[in-house]
Amino acid sequence: MRRIVSLVAVLALVIPACGGDGEATSGGPLQEIGDSEDKVVIVAWAGYIERGETDSAFDWVTQFEEDTGCAVEVKTAGTSDEMVALMTGSDEFDLVTASGDASLRLIAGGTVQEVNTDLIPSWDTVDERLQNAPWHTVDGKHFGAPYQWGANVLAYNTEVFGGSAPTSWSVIFEPTDLPDGEANAGRVQAYDGPIYVADAALYLKHTRPDLGIDDPYQLNEEQYAAALDVLRTQRSLVGRYWHDAFIQIDDFTNEGVAASASWPFQVNILQAGGEPIASTIPVEGATGWADTTMMHVNAPHPNCAYKWLDWSLNPKVQGDLAAWFGSVPSVPAACDGNDLLGPDGCTVNGFDSFERISFWKTPTDDCNGTSTAGACVPYYRWVTDYLAVIGGR
Amino acid sequence: MSSSPTWHRIASALYRRPRLRLALLLGVPLLWMVGVYGGSIVALLVQSFFRLDSFAGTIDRSPTLDTWRDLFTDANMSVAGRTIGMAAAVTLASIMIALPLAYYIARHASRRTKAILIMAVLIPLWSSYLVRVYSWKLILAADGIINWFFERLGIGGLLDAILRTPGIGGPSLSVSYIGQFLVFVYIWLPYMVLPVQAALERVPRSFVEASADLGAHPPTTFRKVVWPLAIPGVAAGSIFTFSLTLGDYIIPTVIGDSSPFIGLAIYSYQGVAGNLPLAAAFAFVPIAVMGLYLFGAKRLGAFEAL
Numbered sequence: 057m058r059r060i061v062s063l064v065a066v067l068a069l070v071i072p073a074c075g076g077d078g079e080a081t082s083g084g085p086l087q088e089i090g091d092s093e094d095k096v097v098i099v100a101w102a103g104y105i106e107r108g109e110t111d112s113a114f115d116w117v118t119q120f121e122e123d124t125g126c127a128v129e130v131k132t133a134g135t136s137d138e139m140v141a142l143m144t145g146s147d148e149f150d151l152v153t154a155s156g157d158a159s160l161r162l163i164a165g166g167t168v169q170e171v172n173t174d175l176i177p178s179w180d181t182v183d184e185r186l187q188n189a190p191w192h193t194v195d196g197k198h199f200g201a202p203y204q205w206g207a208n209v210l211a212y213n214t215e216v217f218g219g220s221a222p223t224s225w226s227v228i229f230e231p232t233d234l235p236d237g238e239a240n241a242g243r244v245q246a247y248d249g250p251i252y253v254a255d256a257a258l259y260l261k262h263t264r265p266d267l268g269i270d271d272p273y274q275l276n277e278e279q280y281a282a283a284l285d286v287l288r289t290q291r292s293l294v295g296r297y298w299h300d301a302f303i304q305i306d307d308f309t310n311e312g313v314a315a316s317a318s319w320p321f322q323v324n325i326l327q328a329g330g331e332p333i334a335s336t337i338p339v340e341g342a343t344g345w346a347d348t349t350m351m352h353v354n355a356p357h358p359n360c361a362y363k364w365l366d367w368s369l370n371p372k373v374q375g376d377l378a379a380w381f382g383s384v385p386s387v388p389a390a391c392d393g394n395d396l397l398g399p400d401g402c403t404v405n406g407f408d409s410f411e412r413i414s415f416w417k418t419p420t421d422d423c424n425g426t427s428t429a430g431a432c433v434p435y436y437r438w439v440t441d442y443l444a445v446i447g448g449r
Numbered sequence: 450m451s452s453s454p455t456w457h458r459i460a461s462a463l464y465r466r467p468r469l470r471l472a473l474l475l476g477v478p479l480l481w482m483v484g485v486y487g488g489s490i491v492a493l494l495v496q497s498f499f500r501l502d503s504f505a506g507t508i509d510r511s512p513t514l515d516t517w518r519d520l521f522t523d524a525n526m527s528v529a530g531r532t533i534g535m536a537a538a539v540t541l542a543s544i545m546i547a548l549p550l551a552y553y554i555a556r557h558a559s560r561r562t563k564a565i566l567i568m569a570v571l572i573p574l575w576s577s578y579l580v581r582v583y584s585w586k587l588i589l590a591a592d593g594i595i596n597w598f599f600e601r602l603g604i605g606g607l608l609d610a611i612l613r614t615p616g617i618g619g620p621s622l623s624v625s626y627i628g629q630f631l632v633f634v635y636i637w638l639p640y641m642v643l644p645v646q647a648a649l650e651r652v653p654r655s656f657v658e659a660s661a662d663l664g665a666h667p668p669t670t671f672r673k674v675v676w677p678l679a680i681p682g683v684a685a686g687s688i689f690t691f692s693l694t695l696g697d698y699i700i701p702t703v704i705g706d707s708s709p710f711i712g713l714a715i716y717s718y719q720g721v722a723g724n725l726p727l728a729a730a731f732a733f734v735p736i737a738v739m740g741l742y743l744f745g746a747k748r749l750g751a752f753e754a755l
Binding site: 310444448 | 501519522523524527528531586587590591592593619620621623624702703705706707708709714717718719723724727
């Protein structure tokens, strides 16, 4: 009996270790689109793919499902890291709306496949600034279709700030009194994703030029240490770090949060709910995200995936989404003639501030290929250190 | 009970081979425990002896102790300390609340009251865990009902004083350890009440009467007769509350000031950084803590009733 148990135990130890990595299929991108499969599964940010469930005016899924016969399933994720983990850990997802700090990791890890732009008729309508952007184009190969872009804005309570927008990120980085006379301690929030270290670096680029920070994602040890110090000071001011957009909306409503780094998405929903919240991009500029819809290398429904890629570039879809999320469409034609977005919608959302935004990208130890290995602090250290900062160390 | 020859032969064969009987009985559960459950845990823990390589996030599979060195940093140990402290506090508070309630249910409530009270304790478990946690977030909010209640009674200053306690206070109950502690106790209380109530139910009434006959006052009877017999139930309940708090990663993200707990740290290292070796090394911490806890509980005689 004991021998049987030992045998089973040994087998149990050996068998899992034998499992090899999944083989990625090579052979290049699809050359023509076939018949629709039954569905397409997309990993997306909350609010990116709406079928009218939150507000019936915002629905760009039902039409697609009727036209192509592909049912759309969405899996929402809170951070780029979650998206990378979901895509690398499973073969069940077809597409992902990856920001720049996830896209290069996915390409390097062989998790996403090159897309054949000939199969996407709307490709030429994409904003020229985005068509060959470095976060989705590697060696001339395109790894996805640009979806939306936007900034991580400073959301603030207009009643606390007396109607005038704060001009600097210092309201959430330094202990100070806000215009309503009370301290900002306990009334501000920050993003809990480790990429937020770049926001501290961006702030230092403006306030401490002696550090010589140019790209907030490429930090040497000295600049990195200074950014962590800024974040440690911020920890004493932050009540809660936000991870989930809807929890932050609740905090603005019920916890008296006065200011926070946030997305236009939360600001829009709060304003629609009658809350006195507005957003601004302070003088230091802002970090931002430019999302690309990328296709998994082993996508189970490639035909539906290509059809969605083309649909995602439809001007009406782009305009509706920009109005809903507060982002900027990647197809400039979407800015005109969209009722939900309005004639000034694109400008209000930041169409002209492309140059002021430092888009998310993954920090690598060779400064994204511009320097020697070890010159910059790589992302996995950002994760460990930011977790420690949030824990009070 | 057919007496067909085939069944007869199988029955006789099994009768004559006790070891085969045992193997058939235990085979499948054992395969599950050792193979699926034990095997997958070992497969995870083995990862802690590997190391993470820089950019592409690949795992370097040559055995090394580097990851263990990364584990014993001040930041990570503070995460463990914070979680253990919260688990201990929640367990003690649950015992203090559950004991009187269970005592009443087991020994004094009429049959109908007993049924109603047990149902009342269990009803929260019928609703979703997330619904309860989010509801508590609203209740504890700065604009929530507890704050409103204190203001109406004119003792808003008391709540502010409580929230100003260094270390465990915060800008509002929902953003403080106090609020987190309250939610943990609420969520795990049914798991403490039921085992304690079951243990107290088994204390024979004659023991208590005999103790009174021998001249013991009720507090002495409780201390010397009832409590020692209730310890197994308390130990069982405390194992629930301690281990569930130790592993929980949902409540600290919704309530509290975002300080990482063990579950959140492991999730961050694996899901966020792809640092599976460090996550695996971290997973040893709750296993070790629970091992010590169970060892201590056994030494105190908690499992003797079994």
